[in-house]
Amino acid sequence: MAIVSEAVHHQIEALNTRYIRAIDDDKLEDWPALFTDPCFYRIVSRENFARNLPLSVMECASRGMLIDRVTGYRRVNVYEPQRYTHLLSGLVIEPIDASHVRCTQNYAVVRTMVTGEMTVFAAGVYLDRVRLGDEALFEERIVVQESRRVDTLLVIPL
Amino acid sequence: MAIVSEAVHHQIEALNTRYIRAIDDDKLEDWPALFTDPCFYRIVSRENFARNLPLSVMECASRGMLIDRVTGYRRVNVYEPQRYTHLLSGLVIEPIDASHVRCTQNYAVVRTMVTGEMTVFAAGVYLDRVRLGDEALFEERIVVQESRRVDTLLVIPL
Amino acid sequence: MAIVSEAVHHQIEALNTRYIRAIDDDKLEDWPALFTDPCFYRIVSRENFARNLPLSVMECASRGMLIDRVTGYRRVNVYEPQRYTHLLSGLVIEPIDASHVRCTQNYAVVRTMVTGEMTVFAAGVYLDRVRLGDEALFEERIVVQESRRVDTLLVIPL
Amino acid sequence: MDGFLAIMRNDEPLLTWPKEGPTRAPYRVMHDPEIYRQEMDRIFRGPTWNYLCLDIEIPNPGDYKTSFIGEVPIIVCRDENGEIHGLINRCAHKGAMLCIDPVGNKKQFACVYHAWTYDLKGDLTSVAFQKGLAGKGGMPADFDATKHGLTKIRVENFCGLIFGTFSDQVENVEAYLGPDMTKQVRRVFCKRIEVLGYYHQVLPNNWKLYMENSRDPYHATILHAFYATFKLNRLSMQGGVALGKHGWHNLLYSVAERDIQRDNYEGGHLRSVIRDVGLADSTFLDRRQEFDDGVTVAIQSIYPTCNIQQIYNTLAIRHTVPLGLEKAELHWTCFGYKDDDEELRRMRNLQANLIGPAGYVSMEDGSVGGYVQRGIAGAEEDAAAIMEMGGRDIAPQPGIRATEVALRGFWQAYRELMGF
């Protein structure tokens, strides 16, 4: 693993922390701002990803599309109230160039329904391309789900 | 997010690590000493917390009350032997004043019974007020459980 | 907790990250190289560990034995395709001498089967003896499983 | 199975009760899927009143709260005229649950699936595209909306508690409870209350095991060592058991300040009196005598699944909902009084450490139910619990606390309803 500076490390961790807080604290409106515009956000099963199949569970190519997902969540779609608790581990940062890094990291999400039911809803890896700067932003985040199954539905981004 | 020094960051992480080790390594007697006296420790469901309802699953206003919970666990209460494995992520530290910070962080607890049965017993956020110093201590830790349900009983603090 | 330098901290975290990536990214061939040779790798239930019973779920005394486990996984044993997602928390590092430290840390592993079925497969603590140097290596890793149960089988090291 | 059930029904009962009568409860009733299905029919859909919620939880027109009667999902709501209604939370069209959020306020109940809409009385007010489009499709001309409202259940507001029943036979709540039980309900709901919060506890056992537990003064001071150790509740304290409806309901009460026979504990060798244990900070036990009868602990059971609790200054309603054969959910609604002063509020709050899933004197009820469920696994056909403490009959026992009379009452009611 190539080495990156402490500072970069902190930037990346801060970015991921903001990402978690935006989603898990139900401040999803803050979430699109963590990406560049245009950007690439994709949720894909290992099954499709490993076979280079283009189909995604969710795919956004711009901040606008991220915002539309927030709109869907807040205003349009119908689902049982639920919240996520993200857990992260095993972050690797590899430099691409002076202002970009590639990150790999494990994630797991515990989903809690309004009834109180808890499940490990998703687990896998984040594959990121991050643009550094005053504050780091995701140019690309590919969320690979180890499981090919999604329970019931997926409305909150992972 | 306001920035806090590396040193503070390390203090907070050390405090949380001691917290985990005290509980998960079954050295619960070390747990009260991680709080100031008086202090405020509260376990509350998101359901009650979001509606500002005062009822807590557990509430301690002093080190003494924390110690009494350890006594209950060790000597008085009846329950099936069990252990916790804590997982933390997404720590945010915000300065209050020179010697105090506010922290938000995800937690999840895997509970393992003597039979070997494992479950995600609790997941949610820690909302802390920490007093800095030679070693940081919790002035306040509010454990918000995303789930309104508790399975069977809760005897070991989260 | 005795203090260790930032540098050591980073070495240990880098080692653990490489460990996670080797297993979870299915690059198990990289895994033995994270240990010294000879080494001591052991997976043991809390039940046996607490009673000082010698029986292990898995025990390797050399890099060769680690390599043989990789061979078993790749070539010999029969099992349903599966992947792990590791989660770590609560790392404590205690110095032994100038070039060795002892580490304690929580782990949890989400196992995902080819069908998509996800379970918390294992949770507990890593008890490590690490040799520092240009890159840190595990002289000893004892994987204590809080659960006495193993679901179906264990073929990928924890 | 119901197909089979249908046939069986006219035949003999699924179970022959032990000849010893209500002093025995066969373990099979705790793990037989057939019996469980019959309970839904004969107990929960039978002549019983089931606690649903508090009227103060739905103060305004349009307010609703969801609940359950057995496994059946229920909506309790208040209409424009302030009248309270009970409705099955199931759309009359194709059965979708109408209210997913446990509480809320609605002008009407619109089903998300096809937008059939019901007013707050449960009457069908609109069927989307009833007339079809451009004169095509839609419902038949003779479709009679009045015949397709939500299923309404009988509800009654007694002292601010809302009860519901599927039965039109069963007497009204006051008669169902009887004088002694209504007295206690009135005692607790003597003035305006205020909800302090909720607990939801999943019990690893058949619902009836918790119903027994809450009718059992015998276990309280033994299993819950905290009670005896810190002299909060002991069998040796004055108290007794009152019954309602020849044993269907009951009240267990005790007076902490009147310990008539301390030695029985101090002398004895119960693990529940732990000698060398003290509290580092007992302020959470600070309490106030708020009832002039001096009763410090009063647990009331209203058949089948409702408990009203006073443990010192902690007040709560507990509602048990079956989640299948070997699981149940216990819903706690904790409350105080509107006119509580600050000190009393603080007392109730800290005393809450005594109750709920982490309660010093209640957590054990979570584990012990599982102990029984696992203890009776694979039990022989004729294995049964025995309840002869305090005799074998079913009658009020004013001065008596070492008794299982309230459990015998529970099983008596069970047999009446199940036809066992």
Next chain:
Amino acid sequence: MDGFLAIMRNDEPLLTWPKEGPTRAPYRVMHDPEIYRQEMDRIFRGPTWNYLCLDIEIPNPGDYKTSFIGEVPIIVCRDENGEIHGLINRCAHKGAMLCIDPVGNKKQFACVYHAWTYDLKGDLTSVAFQKGLAGKGGMPADFDATKHGLTKIRVENFCGLIFGTFSDQVENVEAYLGPDMTKQVRRVFCKRIEVLGYYHQVLPNNWKLYMENSRDPYHATILHAFYATFKLNRLSMQGGVALGKHGWHNLLYSVAERDIQRDNYEGGHLRSVIRDVGLADSTFLDRRQEFDDGVTVAIQSIYPTCNIQQIYNTLAIRHTVPLGLEKAELHWTCFGYKDDDEELRRMRNLQANLIGPAGYVSMEDGSVGGYVQRGIAGAEEDAAAIMEMGGRDIAPQPGIRATEVALRGFWQAYRELMGF
């Protein structure tokens, strides 16, 4: 239970259907374990054709894919001559599943348990140690390998879709579908396709609830608010329902560009038309008219558990597999055409945001099934869904979209097969 079933079978059916016929579906069929077991026998092992996979998924000799008919695990494979076979994924020796990986290529099927080996036709080619060792042990001399191959099922390749059945009575797929349904299959599978990927969605409900859902044009534009809000699909648009095999199968279609009665939405008060909502970046809705009939949304149902979907430029086959009484898995196979240009590929890819478990217009089908399953919990014996939209009969309704005729067809077929 089957022991009991065996007896029952000769006796009366497990259920008496409501007199209203196919306009009613008793909720009991959604949670009765006995009925579920009969479905496996009478529907999935009965005279039905069940979707298994696409022929292009197993292009080469030795290629296989696993699937299910009801709960029975199936292997579909292609032999050396390019012929496709359907086999139960169960070793003839002691029942071990042969293929664990959902897809693969094999020269033969060797069981991991005792290495019995089958050729690509499912015939037993070798029994490990059949002759024993050193003349000791092994299979009896008269053991007839030809009698111990894998269980073969009838398969047919229709337009590239592989269907399978356990029945030798049932007519061929083309006749089973009938002219109108085959027309639609041919329309979608008009040229060489290409798989774009898969979704697997666990539904918290009985399999039939999803089958109803996919036959229900009524819910589409109401539950899926995105449709109506962004004018992608509305009942007011031109379209209708075609039927196959007197209602077993059906096709729901609509033409976005022909909205004959917008007001019905704009004017109405459906929550599903959300006025003040807009899209920040609607490029994911960029689409192309690729069928000359102008149909923009076409959902076809092939009895029992296969759907073929065209939603704008998203094409998919959906296959529902029961996972016990109250759970099912929905397997999506999304595809495009080999000759798609880059722009169209990109359109299909971004439009995929509309479908699947996170689809703007499909995610709700995941939750609503659970709403129904929970809404009907503990339902009374005679509680039933009602389907009278668009009349009470079962006949094609070309111009009509506000109709439940396709659901009535589903239940008609269900009753024929189950003998209810």
Next chain:
Amino acid sequence: MDGFLAIMRNDEPLLTWPKEGPTRAPYRVMHDPEIYRQEMDRIFRGPTWNYLCLDIEIPNPGDYKTSFIGEVPIIVCRDENGEIHGLINRCAHKGAMLCIDPVGNKKQFACVYHAWTYDLKGDLTSVAFQKGLAGKGGMPADFDATKHGLTKIRVENFCGLIFGTFSDQVENVEAYLGPDMTKQVRRVFCKRIEVLGYYHQVLPNNWKLYMENSRDPYHATILHAFYATFKLNRLSMQGGVALGKHGWHNLLYSVAERDIQRDNYEGGHLRSVIRDVGLADSTFLDRRQEFDDGVTVAIQSIYPTCNIQQIYNTLAIRHTVPLGLEKAELHWTCFGYKDDDEELRRMRNLQANLIGPAGYVSMEDGSVGGYVQRGIAGAEEDAAAIMEMGGRDIAPQPGIRATEVALRGFWQAYRELMGF
């Protein structure tokens, strides 16, 4: 269901066995809830001896260990006189499990629920508040404590293994096992043993699938490729099958050093002989010949659920406990001998890599059970496993290893007990 069962019992059996007899096992016995319930009654509560624990696990007065017979929780304990008792782990009062910790030492068994207390023989010694308080309450005067002890089961200590039974008919353990089986038990338990540790493995299959597996020499060297690849165990090695009680029990044995027909593997095309694989550090295979008969692998099955294992220097008892219809837990107790020298201890320790849930030659038994359970899902009424390897009869086969005779024995015993 038992209500129904009660009726059925006097009627015909739940199953008609295939005419081919013990060479067939209908898959229905692996997923029929009725049959499962009957097994608890007719096999586990029937005339069988069930392994419980080792006497050395409870060396001292007051020591106890918990176990199971079928689903019934059992306590095995040693009283003051060193006598061993078997008790149902279920309080005689209301059924609470008495011992939650799997092992411990107690002066008496005090129930946490109401403190009923039993001595180490299971007799009821004290009922809390039996006399009530101040002469009020308590048990009736005629309450006879001697009639309310714990349910005692028959136990026997054979060579240090504790077996238990609910039957008073069944012969003693030695007669139950018969001469050949006792010989092998004595061979392994020839001197003082020492427990090295435990494994607990959850099997995703019906308990009987593991019982078949452990009686099956045929699979061992095929499924467990490690065996054949590293020449640890091959069918071509000398060995055979001994039977006990006309096939209820059996012993499978082989001698690694005597490979009579290597070519059968080298020549053959079994996946289980992987040619280009080697071990980087085979010290974990270092072994010592500790039995003079030269037998290197010996797996004994004692009906219904006990196995005694010698795989080289790894010694273990395996006890299978059903966890419902499609799940079971396999409890391993691994041991060595008190007089083991350091080298041998190390050998046993490293060889343990061969066994348990992560064992090179045993992990597959975890997965293959699930493969079968899933392979037979939804199987037709008459689908059955076939076991004709080594003939169709049930007789000891000294020289023969390519045989399923021991499985036929298992099913023969099963039919006798179940009345099929």
